[in-house]
Amino acid sequence: MTEKKTFIRPCTWIYLLLMALTFVTWFIGTQQFSGLQISLMVLGFALLKGQLIGDYFMGLKQVSGFWRWVITIWLLLVGSLIAFAFNIAA
Amino acid sequence: MKYESQKVAKLYFIAAIGLFVGQILFGLIMGAQYVIGDFLFPEIPFNVARMVHTNLLIVWLLFGFMGAAYYLVPEEAETELFAPWLAYLMFWIFLVAGAATILGYLLVPYATLAELTMNDLLPTMGREFLEQPTITKIGIVIVALSFLFNIGMTILKGRKTVVNLVLLMGLTGLAVFFLFAFYNPTNLVMDKYYWWWVVHLWVEGVWELILGAILAFILIKTTGVDREVIEKWLYIIIAMTLITGIIGTGHHYYWIGAPEFWQWFGSIFSAMEPIPFFMMTVYAFNMVNKRRRNHPNKAAVLWALGTAVMAFLGAGVWGFLHTLAPVNYYTHGTQITAAHGHMAFYGAYVMIVLAMISYSMPLMRGREACNSARSQSMEMWSFWLMTISMVFITLFLTGAGILQVYLQRFSDNPMDFMVVQDKIALFYWLREITGFVFLIGLTLYVVSFFVGKNDPEATVELSK
Amino acid sequence: MAQAFTKAMARNIFYGGTLFFFLAFLALTYQTHQAWPERDNHEALNDTVALGKKVWEDHDCIGCHTLLGEGAYFAPELGNVYKRYGSVDAIKGFIMSRPKDGVPGRRSMPQFNLSDEELTAVAEFLKYVSGINTANWPPNVKG
Amino acid sequence: MNPMEKNKWPPGDLVIWIFIMAELLAFGVFFSVYAFTRANHVELFNTYQLTLDRNAALINTLALITSSYFVVRAVSAIRKDNSKRCFHWLLGALFMGVVFLAVKSMEYNHHFSHGVNLNTNTFYMFYLSLTVFHFLHVILGMIILSAVALKARAGGYSAQEHTGVETGASYWHMVDLVWMVLFPLVYVMR
Numbered sequence: 001m002t003e004k005k006t007f008i009r010p011c012t013w014i015y016l017l018l019m020a021l022t023f024v025t026w027f028i029g030t031q032q033f034s035g036l037q038i039s040l041m042v043l044g045f046a047l048l049k050g051q052l053i054g055d056y057f058m059g060l061k062q063v064s065g066f067w068r069w070v071i072t073i074w075l076l077l078v079g080s081l082i083a084f085a086f087n088i089a090a
Numbered sequence: 091m092k093y094e095s096q097k098v099a100k101l102y103f104i105a106a107i108g109l110f111v112g113q114i115l116f117g118l119i120m121g122a123q124y125v126i127g128d129f130l131f132p133e134i135p136f137n138v139a140r141m142v143h144t145n146l147l148i149v150w151l152l153f154g155f156m157g158a159a160y161y162l163v164p165e166e167a168e169t170e171l172f173a174p175w176l177a178y179l180m181f182w183i184f185l186v187a188g189a190a191t192i193l194g195y196l197l198v199p200y201a202t203l204a205e206l207t208m209n210d211l212l213p214t215m216g217r218e219f220l221e222q223p224t225i226t227k228i229g230i231v232i233v234a235l236s237f238l239f240n241i242g243m244t245i246l247k248g249r250k251t252v253v254n255l256v257l258l259m260g261l262t263g264l265a266v267f268f269l270f271a272f273y274n275p276t277n278l279v280m281d282k283y284y285w286w287w288v289v290h291l292w293v294e295g296v297w298e299l300i301l302g303a304i305l306a307f308i309l310i311k312t313t314g315v316d317r318e319v320i321e322k323w324l325y326i327i328i329a330m331t332l333i334t335g336i337i338g339t340g341h342h343y344y345w346i347g348a349p350e351f352w353q354w355f356g357s358i359f360s361a362m363e364p365i366p367f368f369m370m371t372v373y374a375f376n377m378v379n380k381r382r383r384n385h386p387n388k389a390a391v392l393w394a395l396g397t398a399v400m401a402f403l404g405a406g407v408w409g410f411l412h413t414l415a416p417v418n419y420y421t422h423g424t425q426i427t428a429a430h431g432h433m434a435f436y437g438a439y440v441m442i443v444l445a446m447i448s449y450s451m452p453l454m455r456g457r458e459a460c461n462s463a464r465s466q467s468m469e470m471w472s473f474w475l476m477t478i479s480m481v482f483i484t485l486f487l488t489g490a491g492i493l494q495v496y497l498q499r500f501s502d503n504p505m506d507f508m509v510v511q512d513k514i515a516l517f518y519w520l521r522e523i524t525g526f527v528f529l530i531g532l533t534l535y536v537v538s539f540f541v542g543k544n545d546p547e548a549t550v551e552l553s554k
Numbered sequence: 555m556a557q558a559f560t561k562a563m564a565r566n567i568f569y570g571g572t573l574f575f576f577l578a579f580l581a582l583t584y585q586t587h588q589a590w591p592e593r594d595n596h597e598a599l600n601d602t603v604a605l606g607k608k609v610w611e612d613h614d615c616i617g618c619h620t621l622l623g624e625g626a627y628f629a630p631e632l633g634n635v636y637k638r639y640g641s642v643d644a645i646k647g648f649i650m651s652r653p654k655d656g657v658p659g660r661r662s663m664p665q666f667n668l669s670d671e672e673l674t675a676v677a678e679f680l681k682y683v684s685g686i687n688t689a690n691w692p693p694n695v696k697g
Numbered sequence: 698m699n700p701m702e703k704n705k706w707p708p709g710d711l712v713i714w715i716f717i718m719a720e721l722l723a724f725g726v727f728f729s730v731y732a733f734t735r736a737n738h739v740e741l742f743n744t745y746q747l748t749l750d751r752n753a754a755l756i757n758t759l760a761l762i763t764s765s766y767f768v769v770r771a772v773s774a775i776r777k778d779n780s781k782r783c784f785h786w787l788l789g790a791l792f793m794g795v796v797f798l799a800v801k802s803m804e805y806n807h808h809f810s811h812g813v814n815l816n817t818n819t820f821y822m823f824y825l826s827l828t829v830f831h832f833l834h835v836i837l838g839m840i841i842l843s844a845v846a847l848k849a850r851a852g853g854y855s856a857q858e859h860t861g862v863e864t865g866a867s868y869w870h871m872v873d874l875v876w877m878v879l880f881p882l883v884y885v886m887r
Contacts, residue, residue: 011773015766019759022880026755029885034743039886049877057769058870059863064703070718071874078725082882085732089739124628127661132654135664136628137617200614201666209612216611218625252561274611276604278683279594282624283586318561325564326715332572333719336579345691346622349589351815351822353689355582358726365719419691423623423631499693506696507630508661558860559711567716574837578830589816 014056021045036090040083047079091453093164095171100454101181102157103447107536109150109188110440114529116143121522125515134196141195141221147435148219149188154443155264155300156237159257161450162307163241167248176240180233187229191222213274217281219289220271227271234265252321253310256328257303263296279347286342293439294335294363294405301401301442302328302370308394308449309374313381323373330366338363341413345422353415360413364406367398367438374398384550387452387460389469393445396477400437408433408484420499425514426491433484441477444535451539452547461538462545468538475531482524490517595685606679609672618663622688628661631697636677636684638695645677646670708772709864717871720834724875727830728882731823738819743887745820753804754884757797758876761835764793765873768842768866771849778856780849787846790869794839801832824883831872831879838872841865 025045028038054071055061091097120139122129130139164171171177194203200216207223209215214224222230238261245254270287306324310317340356374395385391408430412421421427448469452461460466498510505513590596610616618629639645649666650673656662668676707714735742771786813821845865848854854862 011766011769015762015769018762022755022758022762025881025885026751026758029751029754029881032747032887034887042881042885046878046881050874053765053870053874053877057765057873058867059708059772062703063705063707065705067705067707067714070707070714074721074725075878078728078878081725081729082732082878082886085729085736086886088733089736123661127659128656131656131662132664135618136661137614137626140617140626140628141614200617201612204612210608213608213611216614216616218616221614221617252565276599276607277594277596278607278621279590279686282622283583322559322561322564322712325561325568326712329564329568329571329716330719332568333575336572336575337582339579340582342624343586345688346624347590347594347686347688348586349593349816350689351582351585351826354730354822354826358723358730361726362719362722420693422691423620423625423627425627428627498696504694504696511661558709558864563710563712563864567712570837570840571716574833578833581829585815588814 011056014052018049018052021049036086039086043079043082043086047075050075091161091165091450092168093170095174095177096161096164096450097454098171098174098177098181099157099161099450101178102153102160103451105181105185106150106153106157106443107447109146109153111532111536112192113143113146113150114525114532116146118522118525118529121518121525124518125522138195138200141200142192144219145188145192145195145221149184151439151443153184154446155261155304158300158304158443158446158450159237159241159261161446161454162304163244163254163257164248166251166254166307167245169244169248172240172243172247176236180236180240183229184233187226187233191226194223195221212272214272217274217285220285224272227268231265231268234261234268238262238265251317252324253303253307256299256306256324260296260299260303263299264292267291267296282346283343283348286339290339290342291336293434294338295332297439298331298335298366299328301397301438302331304442304446305370305374305394305397308390308445309377311449312385312387312391312394313377314383314385315377315380320377323369327366327369327373330369331363334359334362334365341415341418344415344418357414361410363413364402364410367402367406371398371402385459386548386550387449387466388548389461389466389473390445390449392470392473393441393448396473397437397441397445400433400441400477400480402437403481404430404433404435404437404484408488411488420495421491424491424494424498425487425517426495429484429487429491432487433480436476436480457547460548462542463548464542464545465538466548468534468541472531472533472535472538475534476528479524479528479531483521483528486517486521486524490514490521493517593687595682595687598682598685602675602678603682605672606675606677606682609668609676610679613666615676621683622686623691629663631692632680632683633686633688634684634692634695634697636681638697642674642677642681645680646673649673649676707867709867710860713864713867717867720871721875724831724879727827728878731827731882734819734823741818742820745818745824746884746887749824749884750804750807751884753800754880756800758880760793760796760800761873761876764790764797765870767793768869772859772862772866775849775854775859775862776856780852780854783854783862784846784850787842787849791839791842791846794835794842797835798832798839801828801835805829827879827883831875834872834875838865838869841868 025042028042051072054075058071060068060071116139119130119134120136120143123136123139160171160177194207198206203223204215207225209224212224214227215221220227238258241261242258245258267288270284273281273284275281302324306320309315310320337355338360340352341360343352343356375398378391378395412418412426412430452459461469493514494510497505497513498507615632616625618626620627620631620633622633623631635645636642639648649663649668652663652665654665656664767786767790771783771790774786775783808821808825813825815822815825842865845861848861
C-alpha cells in the first residue's frame with residue numbers, strides 16, 4: 001500500500017511546481033517587462049508546464065511508443081512557431 | 091439482395107444515369123460556348139445551358155442518393171421498405187417535376203418562366219444552383235419529406251445500425267438546409283450569407299455524411315471486415331467532417347460583406363477540412379487491405395477506393411489550394427474555383443453514386459454477386475477514362491485560372507476580363523476535348539450494363 | 555490495461571463535437587448580424603434597388619456573370635461595374651445596346667428588351683452592390 | 698496498475714486522444730496565426746494587451762491547474778477502487794472549473810461593457826476568438842466531467858474498469874494544457 005502512497009506524491013510536487021511557474025509568469029506580466037528574451041523565457045516556462053502536465057497529469061510518462069511524445073511534439077512545434085514569430089517581430 | 095422492396099432503387103439509378111448523360115451533354119455545349127462565343131446563340135444562351143448543367147447534376151445526384159438509400163436501408167434494417175408504392179409515386183413526381191423544370195429553362199425565356207410560375211408570390215429564382223421555379227422547390231420539399239418519412243419508418247421498424255442512422259442524419263440535414271433556399275431578402279449580403287447554408291452545409295456538411303454512410307455500407311459488403319471497426323471509423327471521420335466543415339463555411343464569407351474575422355475563422359477551419367477526406371482514403375484502403383474475403387465485384391471496390399482518393403484530391407487538395415483568405419483574395423471568382431468545383435463534385439459525389447450502382451445493380455438484375463468479367467472490365471475502362479479525363483479537365487482549368495489570376499488581378503497593369511478570356515482560350519479548347527473523352531467514358535459505362543449479360547458471373551481467382 | 559477504442563465514445567465525440575461547433579457557428583453568425591449595419595450599405599436599399607434585384611434574378615444574370623465573385627465565370631464580375639463604368643447611365647447604355655443576334659464568333663449578352671424603369675432599377679441595384687464593404691475586394695477595378 | 702510498467706496506449710479511450718490531437722491542431726494553428734499576425738501589428742498588440750486583466754488571468758490559471766490536479770487525484774482514487782473519493786475529487790475539479798468560468802465571464806463583461814467585440818480591432822478579435830474558443834472547451838470538458846462524476850457516484854467505475862474516468866481526465870488535461878500556452882502568449886508576452 002505504501003508504494004501506492006509515493007505514486008501520488010510526485011504529482012503533488014508537480015502541481016506545486018506548476019503553481020510556482022504560474023506565479024513567476026504572472027509577476028513578469030504585471031511588471032510589463034517586454035523584449036524578446038523575456039518573452040522567450042516566458043514561452044519556455046509555458047512549454048515546461050505543458051510538458052509536466054503531459055507527463056505527470058496525463059500519465060504519458062508511463063506510455064511507450066508514439067503516444068509518449070504526442071504532447072512533446074505539439075509543444076515543440078507550436079513553441080518554435082511562436083518563438084520564430086516573436087523573433088521576426090523583435 | 092434480401093428484400094424485394096430494394097428493387098425500387100433500380101428505377102432511381104436508371105433515371106440518375108439518364109440525367110447524368112444529359113448533364114454531360116450540356117457541359118459539352120457550355121465548353122464549346124467558352125471557345126466559340128456564339129455557339130447555339132440565341133437559341134440556348136450560356137446561362138440556360140449552365141442552369142441545365144448544374145440543376146441536372148444536383149437532381150441526378152439526389153436520385154442517386156435516394157436510390158442508394160432505398161437499396162441499403164432495408165438491407166441494413168433487415169426489414170422490407172415501409173411503403174414501396176410511395177417510393178414509386180415520389181419517383182414519378184420528382185422525375186416529372188424535374189423534366190418540366192428543365193424544359194421550362196430550354197423552351198421559354200427565363201423571365202417568362204418566372205412569370206408563368208408566379209415567382210413574384212415568393213421570389214426564390216435567379217440564384218446560382220437555385221434557379222428552379224418556386225413551385226418546383228416546393229415539389230422538391232414534398233418529395234424529400236415523403237422520402238424521409240418512408241426511409242425513417244423503415245429504420246424505425248427495423249434493426250438500427252450506424253450506417254442507417256448516419257445516412258438518415260445526412261438526408262434529414264439535406265432536407266432541413268434546403269429550406270434556406272426560400273429565404274431571399276433584398277439585402278444582398280444576407281441573401282448570400284444564408285444561400286451558403288444551402289450550398290456549403292450541403293456539399294461540405296451533410297452530403298459528406300451520406301457519402302460516408304454509403305462508402306461504409308459498400309466496404310462492409312465487399313470486404314467483410316467487422317461492422318464494428320468500419321462504423322467506429324465512420325463516426326470519427328464524420329465527426330471531423332462537421333467539426334471542420336461547419337465553421338469552415340467561413341471561407342465563403344471573405345468578400346461578400348461579412349465582417350473580417352471570417353477571414354481568420356474561415357481560413358483556419360477550412361484549412362483542416364481535407365483531414366477527414368485523408369482519413370477516409372486511409373480508412374478505405376485499410377479496410378480493403380484487411381479484407382476477409384475477395385468480393386468478385388472488383389468494379390465496385392475500384393469505384394469505392396476511387397471515390398476516397400478523388401474526394402481527397404478534388405475536395406481536399408484542390409479545395410485547400412484556394413481556401414486561405416490571402417490566396418482567395420486573388421482566385422475568388424476565377425477558373426480556379428471552377429477547377430475545384432469539377433473535381434470535388436465528381437470525386438466526392440458522382441463516384442460514390444456510381445460505386446453504389448456498380449455494387450447493387452447486378453444484384454437487382456438477378457445476379458448472385460457481380461456482373462460478367464467482360465462487363466466488369468468495360469466498367470473499369472469507363473472508370474479510368476472518366477476519372478483521368480476529369481483530372482485533366484481540372485488541370486486545364488487550374489492552368490486557365492492561374493493565368494487569369496496573373497493577367498487580370500495580380501499583374502501591375504491588369505487586363506480586361508474578355509481580353510484575358512481570349513488569352514486563355516487554349517486551356518478552354520483542351521478542356522473541351524477532354525470533355526469528349528469523358529463522354530466516351532460515360533458511354534462505355536452505360537454500354538457496360540448491356541455487355542456480357544448472359545456470360546457467367548466473374549469469379550474470384552482462387553489463388554488466395 | 556486493454557486499450558479501449560469504443561464505438562460509443564466515437565459516437566459521443568461526433569454528437570458532442572457537432573453540437574459544440576454548430577453553437578460556435580451560431581455565435582459567429584450573431585456577431586455577423588451585429589456587424590452588418592456598418593458594412594452592408596443597407597441605407598442605399600429602396601424600392602428601385604429592390605426592383606433591380608428582381609430584374610437581376612428574373613433574367614438569371616448570375617448564369618453568366620459573377621456578383622461579388624460568386625456565379626458563372628463566363629462574363630465579367632459586376633460587383634464593381636458601377637465603379638468601372640462610372641455611372642448608372644453608362645450601365646443602362648450598355649444593356650440597351652446589346653445586339654439582338656449577338657456578335658458573330660464572340661460571347662454576347664442577349665438583348666433583354668428591358669423597359670427604362672427596369673434598366674434604371676438594375677443599374678441602381680448594381681450601384682448599391684458596389685457600395686457594400688467587401689474588404690476591398692476585387693483587387694482592381696477590372697473585377 | 699504498477700506505475701513503472703510501461704504500456705503501449707495512453708490512458709482513456711483512444712478516440713478521445715484522436716479528438717485531443719484534432720483540438721491541439723486547431724489551437725496550435727490559432728496560436729501560430731496569432732503570433733505571426735502580431736509580428737506585423739506589434740504596436741497595436743502591445744498597447745491593447747495592457748488593457749487585459751492579468752490578475753484575473755492568474756486566478757484562472759491557478760484554478761485550471763488545481764482542477765487538473767484534482768482530476769489526477771480522482772483517477773488515482775478510482776484506481777484504488779474508491780469511487781466515493783473519486784467523486785469528491787471530481788466535484789472539487791468541477792468547482793474550480795466554475796471558478797474559471799465565473800472569473801472569465803466577469804472579464805468578458807468588463808470588455809463587452811466597453812464595447813469591445815470581434816470587430817473592434819485585430820488584437821481584440823484574436824483575444825476574444827482564442828479565449829472564447831477555449832471557454833467553450835472548458836464548458837464541454839465540465840459536461841464530460843459531470844457525466845463521469847455522476848457515474849462514479851453511482852459506483853459505475855471500479856479498479857478493473859474505469860476507462861471513462863481516464864477519458865474524461867485526458868480531455869480535461871488537454872483543456873488545461875492549452876491554457877498553459879494561451880495565458881502567457883496573450884496576457885504576458887510582449
